[in-house]
Amino acid sequence: MKRLPLGTEPVLASDFRKEGAETIPPRSIVGLSLDEITERLAEIGVPEKQCKMRSKQIWQWIYLKGVKSFEEMKNLPRKLKSQLEEAFGFARPQIIEALISKDGTRKWLMKFPDGNEVETVFIPEKDRGTLCISSQVGCTLTCRFCHTGTQRLVRNLSAEEIIMQFMVARDDIGEWDKEDAGRLVTTIVLMGMGEPLYNFDNVSRAMKTLMDDNGINLGRRRITLSTSGVVPEIYRCGEELGVNLAISLHAVNDKTRSEIMPINKKYPIADLLKACKDYAGLRNSRKITFEYVMIKDVNDSADDARELVRLLRSYNIPAKVNLIPFNPWPGSDYERSSGNRVKRFSEIIFDSGISAPIRSTRGEDILAACGQLKSVSEKRRKSEILKEKKAAELSR
Numbered sequence: 001m002k003r004l005p006l007g008t009e010p011v012l013a014s015d016f017r018k019e020g021a022e023t024i025p026p027r028s029i030v031g032l033s034l035d036e037i038t039e040r041l042a043e044i045g046v047p048e049k050q051c052k053m054r055s056k057q058i059w060q061w062i063y064l065k066g067v068k069s070f071e072e073m074k075n076l077p078r079k080l081k082s083q084l085e086e087a088f089g090f091a092r093p094q095i096i097e098a099l100i101s102k103d104g105t106r107k108w109l110m111k112f113p114d115g116n117e118v119e120t121v122f123i124p125e126k127d128r129g130t131l132c133i134s135s136q137v138g139c140t141l142t143c144r145f146c147h148t149g150t151q152r153l154v155r156n157l158s159a160e161e162i163i164m165q166f167m168v169a170r171d172d173i174g175e176w177d178k179e180d181a182g183r184l185v186t187t188i189v190l191m192g193m194g195e196p197l198y199n200f201d202n203v204s205r206a207m208k209t210l211m212d213d214n215g216i217n218l219g220r221r222r223i224t225l226s227t228s229g230v231v232p233e234i235y236r237c238g239e240e241l242g243v244n245l246a247i248s249l250h251a252v253n254d255k256t257r258s259e260i261m262p263i264n265k266k267y268p269i270a271d272l273l274k275a276c277k278d279y280a281g282l283r284n285s286r287k288i289t290f291e292y293v294m295i296k297d298v299n300d301s302a303d304d305a306r307e308l309v310r311l312l313r314s315y316n317i318p319a320k321v322n323l324i325p326f327n328p329w330p331g332s333d334y335e336r337s338s339g340n341r342v343k344r345f346s347e348i349i350f351d352s353g354i355s356a357p358i359r360s361t362r363g364e365d366i367l368a369a370c371g372q373l374k375s376v377s378e379k380r381r382k383s384e385i386l387k388e389k390k391a392a393e394l395s396r
């Protein structure tokens with residue numbers, strides 16, 4: 001593991017404007033839609049005839065050129081730049097840590113002005129590069145195999161904070177000046193910290209910004225939203241975004257699934273698979289990905305594999321299965337399935353005509369692998385609590 005020379009200048013919380021004793025973030029322009037920027041320009045006194053044209057220029061500077069200040073927006077008049085400076089901000093989050101794994105996986109720990117931190121991971125592959133984005137600080141769910149699930153939910157991320165994870169990755173990898181074909185970040189997966197469908201309004205707003213063809217222009221097929229199975233929101237996601245869907249399935253019967261994923265008690269497998277079958281009419285017979293963490297003696301038998309095939313067939317879902325050998329983390333209850341078991345499981349599914357590749361573990365040495373994300377703020381929080389306890393004991 002080595003530390004990256006940071007390409008992104010940290011933006012200190014003290015850069016944010018102060019009001020009274022409190023530091024408050026400025027009203028960021030990132031996270032607003034093009035129409036909203038147009039409206040705000042009118043509010044700050046930009047002549048109505050110019051608002052649409054100016055908002056498009058600003059949008060392109062932010063999302064096509066990746067500029068970090070209004071000052072850099074060369075085709076805007078000086079007066080407008082000062083007005084924008086006064087009314088908005090779009091500072092990058094502070095980069096606390098940027099790590100690069102021996103396999104090329106990168107992980108950034110970012111801090112927002114309120115002190116909360118999230119992790120974002122970039123996984124380069126031969127033919128593409130995937131950016132794994134977080135949607136919440138912590139998570140309300142408590143999937144027992146997941147490290148993030150041991151951290152309580154602190155809050156939802158705003159649309160701006162979700163978009164900023166992409167911006168920081170593009171800054172650090174140096175991608176703003178490249179043509180589409182030469183870019184390394186080609187796809188986004190909402191598989192980082194948090195359950196994106198419990199923060200759908202902000203996730204939806206952020207994805208619409210990233211998909212907008214005046215700017216970053218990521219196609220909906222290049223975005224995958226991964227959910228633990230919040231059934232009502234799956235329907236909404238299909239209608240509103242139509243991005244690829246990945247389901248954290250991880251078990252083939254309600255008993256085991258409820259044990260390792262308590263959300264299953266609310267939305268059992270039958271309801272979940274029905275929602276998948278209906279997913280916005282499965283546009284162009286797009287496949288749904290079923291993520292399956294292979295945990296030793298919990299969900300990895302040959303019978304489990306056959307039952308998985310039966311379920312997917314009985315609901316007639318165009319599917320592919322991603323098998324993920326469990327990534328142990330300090331304090332986890334489970335062990336990784338043996339290589340042979342994973343291989344056998346994969347073969348049974350492949351033999352039925354459904355693709356079931358075994359995902360190679362990436363970024364393990366920097367705790368960036370699937371299910372291992374957890375903000376160090378939480379670790380710090382715990383060590384601070386311990387210190388406080390010790391201090392209190394000593395003072396007694």
Ligand code: SF4
Nearest residue numbers: 139141143146149194
């Ligand atoms: S697997 Fe996803 S939904 Fe489950 S606890 Fe982890 S972050 Fe939350």
